[in-house]
Amino acid sequence: MNSMEIELLGRHNRLVKEIKRLSQSAIRDERGRFLVEGRRVVQELALSQVEVEELLLGESLLQAEGEPPWLEGLWRRQPELRVWMVADSVLESLSNTATSQGFLAVARRPTLELAQFLKAKRLLVLSQIQDPGNVGTLLRSGLALGIEGALLCGGADPYNPKVVRAAAGAVFHLPLYRFREEELASWSRRLEAEGFTILTAEAHGGRSLIGIEPPRSWALVLGAEVKGVDSAWQSQAHWPLHIPLAPQSESLNVAAAGAIIMYELARAGATRGGVES
Amino acid sequence: MNSMEIELLGRHNRLVKEIKRLSQSAIRDERGRFLVEGRRVVQELALSQVEVEELLLGESLLQAEGEPPWLEGLWRRQPELRVWMVADSVLESLSNTATSQGFLAVARRPTLELAQFLKAKRLLVLSQIQDPGNVGTLLRSGLALGIEGALLCGGADPYNPKVVRAAAGAVFHLPLYRFREEELASWSRRLEAEGFTILTAEAHGGRSLIGIEPPRSWALVLGAEVKGVDSAWQSQAHWPLHIPLAPQSESLNVAAAGAIIMYELARAGATRGGVES
Numbered sequence: 001m002n003s004m005e006i007e008l009l010g011r012h013n014r015l016v017k018e019i020k021r022l023s024q025s026a027i028r029d030e031r032g033r034f035l036v037e038g039r040r041v042v043q044e045l046a047l048s049q050v051e052v053e054e055l056l057l058g059e060s061l062l063q064a065e066g067e068p069p070w071l072e073g074l075w076r077r078q079p080e081l082r083v084w085m086v087a088d089s090v091l092e093s094l095s096n097t098a099t100s101q102g103f104l105a106v107a108r109r110p111t112l113e114l115a116q117f118l119k120a121k122r123l124l125v126l127s128q129i130q131d132p133g134n135v136g137t138l139l140r141s142g143l144a145l146g147i148e149g150a151l152l153c154g155g156a157d158p159y160n161p162k163v164v165r166a167a168a169g170a171v172f173h174l175p176l177y178r179f180r181e182e183e184l185a186s187w188s189r190r191l192e193a194e195g196f197t198i199l200t201a202e203a204h205g206g207r208s209l210i211g212i213e214p215p216r217s218w219a220l221v222l223g224a225e226v227k228g229v230d231s232a233w234q235s236q237a238h239w240p241l242h243i244p245l246a247p248q249s250e251s252l253n254v255a256a257a258g259a260i261i262m263y264e265l266a267r268a269g270a271t272r273g274g275v276e277s
Numbered sequence: 278m279n280s281m282e283i284e285l286l287g288r289h290n291r292l293v294k295e296i297k298r299l300s301q302s303a304i305r306d307e308r309g310r311f312l313v314e315g316r317r318v319v320q321e322l323a324l325s326q327v328e329v330e331e332l333l334l335g336e337s338l339l340q341a342e343g344e345p346p347w348l349e350g351l352w353r354r355q356p357e358l359r360v361w362m363v364a365d366s367v368l369e370s371l372s373n374t375a376t377s378q379g380f381l382a383v384a385r386r387p388t389l390e391l392a393q394f395l396k397a398k399r400l401l402v403l404s405q406i407q408d409p410g411n412v413g414t415l416l417r418s419g420l421a422l423g424i425e426g427a428l429l430c431g432g433a434d435p436y437n438p439k440v441v442r443a444a445a446g447a448v449f450h451l452p453l454y455r456f457r458e459e460e461l462a463s464w465s466r467r468l469e470a471e472g473f474t475i476l477t478a479e480a481h482g483g484r485s486l487i488g489i490e491p492p493r494s495w496a497l498v499l500g501a502e503v504k505g506v507d508s509a510w511q512s513q514a515h516w517p518l519h520i521p522l523a524p525q526s527e528s529l530n531v532a533a534a535g536a537i538i539m540y541e542l543a544r545a546g547a548t549r550g551g552v553e554s
Binding site: 044133137140141143144145146166168169170173210243244245246248249250251252253255256257259260263264266267270 | 321410414417418420421422423443445446447450487520521522523525526527528529530532533534536537540541543544547
């Protein structure tokens with residue numbers, strides 16, 4: 001194991017303060033770093049290609065279970081990584097989710113080649129979705145259902161610790177690009193110019209999802225929880241879609257609707273010889 | 278409007294205390310009542326057939342907007358209903374969700390005829406699902422996608438205020454029946470005896486959801502977030518189902534998986550001449 005050993009984080013208060021700051025979106029942007037919290041998602045991080053900058057493990061977790069089984073592999077990938085044992089109370093004071101479960105990491109944001117991104121055939125666009133749980137769940141569903149990248153306009157920051165946790169590892173695998181609300185109209189035109197058909201999820205109206213033949217390249221736009229998809233997405237290459245619902249029902253949660261639409265696009269695409277397992 | 282007027286809730290501390298108690302599951306069971314919080318879901322309650330026992334409206338909400346537009350209709354349905362204006366601080370102290378948005382009600386649980394319930398063709402079974410947001414979202418999706426009733430075993434109480442809010446009105450329309458974990462095996466046998474095929478959602482293995490022909494009567498069982506469906510559901514009339522996922526992905530969130538499976542069952546059922554709009 002060479003010099004790789006777990007150090008005690010005691011008087012290194014600078015690091016604790018720096019980690020606290022990463023719960024702010026502006027600081028995350030400036031530093032190009034983000035927080036990852038929770039047993040499962042820290043494990044997903046360790047097994048991904050994303051660079052880990054710091055790893056903090058809770059004292060009672062280490063006493064009860066010893067080193068996590070993936071730590072050796074992570075050190076092989078990043079021999080310089082410093083791993084800290086932290087008092088449980090310090091770890092919980094740093095946690096932005098209900099509990100860190102003894103696992104907290106600082107990771108470096110992957111850099112993104114926009115040109116590469118636009119070569120995709122299946123993009124997810126989250127337009128002003130506020131709830132971190134919804135954003136995270138949609139990224140997780142997107143990765144599982146064949147999405148190649150996600151564009152996010154306004155709404156919750158995809159590197160918000162709550163989003164990272166709900167995404168269950170999807171932020172380590174999916175290329176993500178965030179733009180400001182003022183850029184919405186220009187992004188809509190750009191996707192159209194790049195050959196994407198803009199699919200929008202609507203509560204009512206438009207085509208029924210059932211029986212749809214997916215276009216060759218598409219960007220599925222999901223809108224804010226209450227007010228729906230911004231009118232700037234109604235470009236010329238625009239297909240409004242709705243999921244047929246029972247008469248008593250008003251609407252679906254946006255993460256449920258997104259999962260259904262991505263599933264149907266994958267299923268219908270596979271039926272006519274596209275990708276599927 | 279007769280004597281129907283909004284009263285000031287000031288010294289009626291007995292009511293405030295009683296409402297506070299309703300955040301406990303055991304008290305809700307004992308009283309047969311539950312709390313409903315938030316603008317949208319209180320409106321859904323007012324427009325449903327569920328009996329409203331108390332309605333509390335926030336002071337600044339009433340000052341800014343006046344009486345809610347649905348209040349007259351609710352009073353027509355329930356002329357005896359008492360409606361209270363409450364200081365915002367009192368209302369927020371009673372709220373179990375992030376904010377009540379100025380709307381809080383006490384409602385009476387609908388009574389359920391179990392025999393009626395078992396005449397359904399499409400049931401949802403939530404087996405030990407802990408997260409209130411997941412339970413609420415699944416009930417909301419279920420109502421929208423043609424489910425006729427839900428059985429809940431362990432996990433979050435469907436009358437937990439967070440579940441009620443996430444369900445966006447579905448608890449007022451869907452027949453719900455809750456049973457204890459000890460009764461799991463007997464409920465599994467009972468559903469089978471009543472002619473239901475038990476569909477279980479699995480992370481891997483079993484039949485692919487794509488291409489499935491739904492049986493005539495089915496009960497879809499979704500299991501706990503991490504450990505999955507309890508083995509007691511693996512009866513003789515049991516179809517394990519999985520959603521084909523991209524290789525990088527571990528699994529879907531249970532509410533996303535449930536939405537996809539219910540959608541596919543409705544879609545495939547409709548294709549061979551079942552129900553759909």
